[in-house]
Amino acid sequence: MQHLRASCCxxxxxxxxxxxxxxxxxxxxxxxxxVNRYQKLVVHIxxxxxxxxxxxxxxxxxxxxxxxxxxxxxRNECKLSTWIATIAYNTSINYLRKFKKVVEVNPDNSVALxxxxxxxxxxxxxxxxxxxxxxxIELLPVQYRTVLTLYHLEEFSYxxxxxxxxxxxxxxxxxxxxxxxxxxxxxxxVVDENSLNIVKEITHE
Amino acid sequence: xxxxxxDKIIEKSFRIKPDFQLSADFAQKxxxxxxxxxxxxxxxxxxxxxxxxxxxxxxxxGGLYYYIDKVLIxxxxxxxxxxxxxxxxxxFILNFIFFADRVxxxxxxRSLPRPLQRRGERVGIL
Numbered sequence: 001m002q003h004l005r006a007s008c009c010x011x012x013x014x015x016x017x018x019x020x021x022x023x024x025x026x027x028x029x030x031x032x033x034x035v036n037r038y039q040k041l042v043v044h045i046x047x048x049x050x051x052x053x054x055x056x057x058x059x060x061x062x063x064x065x066x067x068x069x070x071x072x073x074x075r076n077e078c079k080l081s082t083w084i085a086t087i088a089y090n091t092s093i094n095y096l097r098k099f100k101k102v103v104e105v106n107p108d109n110s111v112a113l114x115x116x117x118x119x120x121x122x123x124x125x126x127x128x129x130x131x132x133x134x135x136x137i138e139l140l141p142v143q144y145r146t147v148l149t150l151y152h153l154e155e156f157s158y159x160x161x162x163x164x165x166x167x168x169x170x171x172x173x174x175x176x177x178x179x180x181x182x183x184x185x186x187x188x189x190v191v192d193e194n195s196l197n198i199v200k201e202i203t204h205e
Numbered sequence: 206x207x208x209x210x211x212d213k214i215i216e217k218s219f220r221i222k223p224d225f226q227l228s229a230d231f232a233q234k235x236x237x238x239x240x241x242x243x244x245x246x247x248x249x250x251x252x253x254x255x256x257x258x259x260x261x262x263x264x265x266x267g268g269l270y271y272y273i274d275k276v277l278i279x280x281x282x283x284x285x286x287x288x289x290x291x292x293x294x295x296x297f298i299l300n301f302i303f304f305a306d307r308v309x310x311x312x313x314x315r316s317l318p319r320p321l322q323r324r325g326e327r328v329g330i331l
Contacts, residue, residue, distance in 0.1 A: 028236050035232035040222075047225030056225055064235045065242070133218040152219035183215050 016080040023071055035064050041081060041154055042088045048149045049092035049142060059095050063088045078163055082156065086164045089146065096142070136183055143167070147175045245312055252307040256300070 014022065014030070019037075022030035039060065046059050066087050074083055137148060146165060150156045151172070158169045165172075228234070271278045285292050 028240060031239065032232045032236045035235050039227060039231060043225050043227055044223060047223050053225060057227055057231065060227060060231070061235050061238060065239060068239050133215070134221070134223070137219070148219055149223075152216065153222065180212075180215055180219075183218075184211055187211060187215070 017076065020071060020074065020080070023068070031068060034067075038081065038084050039064075041085060044149055044153055045085055045088040045146070046092045048138075048145045049089070050095060051138060055095075059092060060088075062095075063091045066091060078160070081154075082160045082163055085150065085154065085156070085160075089164050093142075133183065133187075136186065137179075140179055140182075144175050144179045147172050148179055151176055245308070248308045248311050252304055255307065256303070 014033075019030050019034055023034065042060050042063050043056065046063065047053075047056055050056065050059055063084075067084055070087070074080070137145065140148070143165075147161060147167070150161045150164060151158075156164065158172055161167070161172050162169050167175075267278060
């Protein structure tokens with residue numbers, strides 16, 4: 001038991017390259033630790049893309065399986081998190097394509113963006129404004145959701161997002177700007193001062 | 206409403222984590238699944254390796270014995286030619302028993318993972 005604890009402590013102190021070499025040497029505790037370290041990143045990307053809680057675990061498991069199988073091909077050319085995010089992104093996109101769950105929407109198509117519903121105070125309680133913004137994010141086309149998650153939630157740089165998704169930097173910036181502008185437009189005319197205070201409360205500002 | 210305030214609110218809401226969650230023992234489950242797959246692969250390689258070694262040993266032994274007792278080997282070949290189906294059946298059954306012992310039964314009845322070999326390292330069997 002003490003040996004196991006010591007091993008867990010050792011792995012928790014490791015940096016990524018040490019962790020990788022441990023995994024390549026067959027240390028499965030190190031792999032468990034790697035999964036623990038990066039599972040949030042994978043869940044955020046995969047969850048936002050496939051949007052199905054019931055299938056999320058299977059897809060995430062598939063991502064980490066690919067990580068393990070290809071770990072010997074990882075060449076330190078980018079951060080491990082970027083590499084894992086790339087695998088998560090590709091796996092999710094393939095999953096969506098495979099099961100034809102992706103509506104092939106052109107992200108520039110304004111119809112897709114018009115799906116966003118207007119905020120109406122009679123539909124939503126004031127305290128649900130936070131939920132409303134979340135719902136609107138989930139309604140955005142998959143490319144918008146991806147860049148929003150990678151940039152704002154995971155704090156990847158434009159270059160890293162380019163590496164992960166293969167989108168040009170200009171497109172990434174454009175999606176970020178437009179997603180924000182769109183939500184802003186939806187909220188601008190409806191959020192009164194009281195709601196604003198509630199939102200501030202919710203977001204602990 | 207102040208434009209900057211609205212910007213802040215939206216940016217903040219972008220940073221709020223989505224509600225998607227994995228089970229608490231997800232990492233253990235993934236590790237177990239990886240270990241099982243790797244062991245299945247190792248077992249399969251081990252079986253193929255052993256089968257190859259046995260086939261090579263039999264061929265070499267047969268080749269050497271050909272120079273010692275040519276008549277016996279020729280009789281043996283004649284026997285195989287005369288009973289092709291039976292010989293194939295017996296070889297198939299023996300091979301299947303060997304496969305079940307080295308791969309199938311291990312896959313079906315192994316619950317706890319054993320330590321893995323170093324990745325890329327062949328299983329030491331001889």
